Amino acid sequence: MDDAETTKKVDLYVIEKVRQLREANSISQEALAERMGVSAGYIGQIESPKYRAKYNLYHLNHIAKIFNCSPKDFLPQEPI
Template sequence: MAVNVKSDIETYVIMRVKEMRESAGLSQSELALRLDVSNGFIGQAESSKSPTKYNLNHLNKLAVVFDCSLKDFMPEKPFSK
């Protein structure tokens, strides 16, 4: 039985970062280097099977990398559950 190890909001943020990474033409390894995280971290974060996720410090660095606001990683409305 598959258990979702990430919440809806965590999954949303991760998928938003992935979209931005791909739009910028960055590989997972290139983004990992810019965030100063291990080479496999981005792949683990993007995997639904891994509990790895971005924290606020990661999101701040990502906003610098993508020259955007922290708000750009968040949904318009909160998830209700």
């Protein structure tokens, strides 16, 4: 497995974890974007496989504050 494939798997894992938490808390993409201070379509781009957008560590830290959890809750327990 090459590094690009591994990176993609990790990014997809993180995106899915955030999406699951967002939906479990009945928060729309637009509402999360507003609370994060990003454009309304940004979360949609991250959650869509058509775009290359992804969360960075700053985003994950901010999302953890919004959901009152740890940034590590969005990461796999073991390397992918």
